Amino acid sequence: MDGFPEKILLATDGPVSMGTATRAAVDLAERGGAELHVVHVWHTVPSPHARGFIRSGLKEIGQDKLEQQVREIVETGGTVAGAHLREGQAVEAIVDQGERIGADLVIAGSRGMGRLGRLALGSVSTGLAHRSHCPVLIVPEGEKAWPPDRVLVGHGSFEDTEQAGFLGARLARTLGVEVELVGVTSESGDAQEKLHDLDRELESRADEIGKVVGTRPRVRALVGNVPETILGLYAGDEKRALLSFGSKVLGGAGRMMVGEPLDEVLNSSRGPILISPELHPASKSRVPEREQDEGPQRPAVLLATDGSEVSLRAAGYAARLADGLDAKLFALYVVDEYLTFRSGVHYGDFIKSLSENGREATGKVRALAEEAGVECEELIVLGRPDRAILTVAEEIEADPIVLGSEGTSRIEHVLIGSVSEEVLRNANRTVLVVGGHPEYARPKGESSGVG
Template identity: 25%
Template structure:
């Protein structure tokens, strides 16, 4: 999980500000490079008398792009690259641009309409989270209002399997390079069955989760904190622990998705929507 080349998708809206604030923080802490991209729709090609309208539309798009990147430059400074990329879909455009520029991670903000402090998934995120060849990092709504001064801890949402084991390995190396702690959490969701049956099942799940976490943390060069989070649903389980202002959650891609692509599974979708801090979805590597 490299974080040296950060690509931020930007638009002149609150979600653009949130994603850019997170990208700047990541670039600064990782001592990396930042590219800020505005994905705009293509101009149409029309023959005959409508050519004047086409020219006016192209001029408008150029003016909009210049204004958008000027705004981004005021926020992120001169130590970044600013590019305009043309594509019908903003998410697919970022996927294409990340591949062309060799980005290590794509950062965007929450879709509009969601709760403040939470992540809503819109069309841009949906395109990224089902086709990106690099990890995707999502900022909660309002993240730019009071961004942390630094990343303080990485938390891996762990579920035993090759994908999550690889995610722990990557996260451990990244946490070490950033000089921050690593935590592993496993969610235990109660079933709603009759009390005696449920308690017996929960005891087995707790023991299994704790054992898996200890095994995943064993042999790491740094001390790794482990926690089992329990609740009736994902949001309730995540609410049973504390989250630092500079926290970031890491989720592995679904094992059913394509290799070397991001693919969001059902549990990860629930984690993204319930999280109160940024969430990074890794690509599937095995």
């Protein structure tokens, strides 16, 4: 996307009155001259009785909600280029619809109606932030949320991408508000020297954005914890702000979650957040670019970890293997998306907790790799573990895949075992499964039953 979005897709839950996300979508479409499309996703519920009747009834309700939303947009003077009713899981269906129509921007609300609605729609918006391959604007409910009075573009310690700066500046120009490029450096070491270096980096980046977009951002270099500092900017200024972040996407595996600031701000912010994805450097589609800059690509070994003891044993094996092959080691942790609604907590809190577990697990693998003198990169993604492992392996062109056969408990022993079995069954490359959990080891002297 070279300029302002030409097609905007609004994901709606069909509220009774026009929500803030809808107002934002109509506003941006009118100001920028973009096509506005609306999508509503419905799904059936399992039932042993009258399944056809229930399904048709739920579909009809979904169609009514979609039509109601379109009417409300038209009544306020907006124009809808297309209305789309989809069946299935909300995040997957919205992402697919965006790809079908060639959407340049997806807009979703971050709260539904009532406690259950907040959980469901919050889950959808967070899921879109992790899954969408095009920019996503998440707009919270509330009269003060839209329109913003300024746009803050995260840089440096954030998951920085070129598009985050360009699109953030374009939105600011379209809305007629100021744009500010913000960078945060840690307090460790010589903070003043770091601040000076960051300020120069921000000025250079602001010049680049100004040349491309025609609007040069102001710059602000700060010292502190990234999420706390950014959330403090929201709280300490009366101006309503839209925060523009970058996000690294690894092909079909979705957004990488190693960047802690985005998840924390996404979970806590009360203002709109614009997330602009960019292909992760390890993506296979960027191989020609990497080879031009760095020379021939090195082999890759993928280690899938859940943080268990047997996973660490597998990690040690993978590190030695990578050393012998002169390969780069990738440590992958998959946050299981199917556990979210069974967690008993808000989706964002659950994702945050599991991604912290992931950082701890991959950090241990990195430590083992460093001891072996092997380059290691940590990857954390949201998805179904077996599919995510295979997708990541394909995307980074890793061979072999190394994983443990057991988890950290008896339940996880079954779950992880099924994951390794699925990976073995469906992989089109070498898979090495490392077993031997002490809890399940046979006591000394016990017969194996094999004559």
